[in-house]
Amino acid sequence: MSSESPFSIGQRWLSNTETELGLGAVIGVDFRSVEILFPATGEARMYTKQEAPLTRLIFDIGETVKSQDGWEMTISDIEESQGVCIYSGIREDNKAQVRLSETMLDHHIRLNQPERRLFSEQLDNPKWFDLRLSALNHQYEYLRSSTIGLAGARISLIPHQLHIASEVGSRHAPRVLLADEVGLGKTIEAALIIHQQLRTGRAQRVLILVPDSLVHQWLVEMLRRVNLPFAIFDESRCEALDDDDANPFENDQLVLSSIDFISQNPKRQTQIQAASWDLMVVDEAHHLAWSQDTPSQEYLCVEALANATPGVLLLTATPDQLGHESHFARLRLLDPARFHSYEAFLTEESRYSQLADAVAPLLSDAQPNPKQRAKLNDFAPDIMAHAGDLNDAKARNNLVHQLIDCHGTGRMLFRNRRANIEGFPERALSAYPLALPAAYDAALSEGNLTYALYPERMPSVVNTWTQVDPRVEWLLDFMNSVKPEKILLICASARTAQELGEVIRTQTGIRHSVFHEGMSIVERDKAAHYFADDEDGAQILLCSEIGSEGRNFQFAHHLVLFDLPITPDLLEQRIGRLDRIGQMHTVQIHVPYLAQSAQNVLVDWYHQGLNAFEKTCPTGAGVFDDVKPLLIGACLKPSDDRAREELINLSHTLNSQLVSQLEAGRDRLLELNASGEGRVEKLLEDIIDLDTSQDLSRFMGRVFDAIGVQQEEKDNDCFILMPTEHMVSQIPGLDPEGMTVTYKRRVATVLENVHFLSWDHPLVHTAIDVILTDVHGKSSMGFMADPTLPKGAYWVEALFVLDASAPKSLQLGRFLPQTPVRICLDAQGNAVDLDVQISRKVGRKISSQLIKALQQPLTLAIETARKLAHQQANTLLHDALENMHETLNGEIQRLKDLQKRNPAVRDSEIAFIETQMQTLNKVIQSADVQLDALRIVVNNP
């Protein structure tokens, strides 16, 4: 390629001063001047011939060029005709022999090889070199970090959630049951796991199935917490995407749908099963009822999907709600081979209490005595053989976790209890006995449990009950007494909620809203939104039972239980709407009930028998199973005081027994495993370090500056980012209207409209991509001003990238992300460790002279740098291979050891890592270094 030649019409030239114009063509030449048209931008420029800041672009044999029509050819011959080059060669697409005049070259061509840009004087601002290096360094750190997918979530840092998320999110195809008690953050845990799986390439297609009533809330949570835009799939979306051959569910990678919609629609069910997923999440999984002979439709639907999907997360706060058999069935969904028989499962479970007994002494501060050691030895001789010195608290702690890992369902079942998590509010009960109206007398005499519990449903009163039921009047008074504080009312049926709404509408001017299964999802969300509105919203939301699941209403603190459910799990679900993380007040539970009715029995049973209003009662379901006939009997005969007393006393005793069993038994072990105590601290520290570091805000500040995004500092540690007309590149994801961002978690968790910029945020990723894929900074020249170094001395800085290509799912980034290799050579070609601080860009004239004068030594220096970079790359590759083998072999060994004792480890998990290791071995060995950028630094103190 030559740089000086007479101008001829049709020749292609590059502007040295306005590199963004693309490839220009000579359209006019006269005695003194030359006119160039730059078709990419449609601009023309006139230059004096003598001083035109232009470089002729001529390609060499062997190079590949693109034509205006879009095809590419490899040059095999070059001829000249009237000053214009004609390239001959083979077209890449159809292998035809072709000739291409330079006039017909693609005008979007921007030179991207650093040497080529340097020697054709396509020089950028030298700060871009630093930016490229920083972007590569940060990306390198990010891809290898343990906080990937976790640190950037808009959440407060709650240890048990982070522990579960990192434990599960870093597995291949995790299959687990997230069973924390109500409101402990299972949705957040699932969001973190999904995010981590996506960000690390472990998953790409994710399906979330939730009850109708929670679809929108999940949509919002995924977007708000982890920036994941799920697409809601309902019938209308499917219809819009229906095509003869295409499966609508393959249209999006992140799909959210209602389990009710899918399980009741055979066509959609077939389609969703045919679309392959990497990870499926099912919320409120206790609805998946199962028994040997009659599995529910929902269960069968999820079972088919679970069989076809590698990763499965099931979420439920009340795993035993539909009985222990259903709990077993959900574990069966996760691992059908292991959970093949309910009887075998029960036998296995009974071992948990032996394990808990054996482990108990390790949980205290004292070391186990000889008898306790003997017991542990009997239980797990192989583990005890390597237990280390049990005088040491750390060794005891390790042993506990090894035992749980090897002998429990701990690997697949995570359950935290509220009793051990701080930050939950108090709960206070106010019960209001009201006189039983005569119109309800029949309810008690019919022996019908539904009428006894919900007398308003009796045919004799069904149309008039609101006029006779004293709870209605109580409610109207109560609303007035707490006005304007918000009230959530939950009752069993949609009809009750609607009719109460009607009374409020006709008899008061109070703003209210209803929420029940008869409404569409959109209507329900509108209602919830209206209730949440601080200023003009409803004072009361009247919910049927569907409002008692999963929803977030903790901005209110008055809960009216207009009736009571007969199962304790459902009561806890109801209270859990308000008793959630983020509740700032004591939760006031108001129960108006009819004296001497079945509801009266339930109030006493829950309060005196189980203390389930004022405290969470994880043992309630167990007690219910044991006293069910007594409870129903007492409800049907509320006047029988002795029966009620017997029920309450027995329940109280059973409850105390179950609580102590729980403390010592399975749940205690699960909790030790699920809380992350002793294991999550390092991760927390790492995230806090990132939170307090200013690396990101500084880096992004430089990126936005370089690209031309305006940044304006606002109150509360917020910035407004505004695109400008001078931007050198577009950043996908940057709102053209501007966006408010913060780098502070504290701010992001309070101000929801503000974007939380973190290393996980898509805007940060696209900005890094823009920096690294753009040609800016590929070649530059800058002055530095170091008085201790000779004036006029120069150095060549060469930035190389060591890289290999592999599918995302291989997780190459863990071991060999794109790795920057910077080589700095002095004028003699010696590698030096120079801390370059550029003071300013070298002007066009001087840079042009220098490049011409130094062409030969620079070419030699680049060659030397290339050799050195290859040497460094060899060391890096060696280390990456060693690290990969060591890490993955360690993982395989750990899983194999575990599998000997714990069948919860699947063969497929081990096989995956073995294959991953073999493929990574090849991929890492094929990695190569490429020159990414060049900078010439001249000292000018």
Ligand SMILES: Nc1ncnc2c1ncn2[C@@H]1O[C@H](COP(=O)(O)OP(=O)(O)OP(=O)(O)O)[C@@H](O)[C@H]1O
């Ligand atoms: N780390 C956190 N930071 C901020 N808010 C949180 C965090 N964890 C949970 N919350 C809030 O607490 C509430 C309960 O969380 P979440 O919905 O994830 O719990 P859950 O266990 O799924 O509840 P449920 O059992 O009712 O389904 C939500 O409002 C959630 O936004």
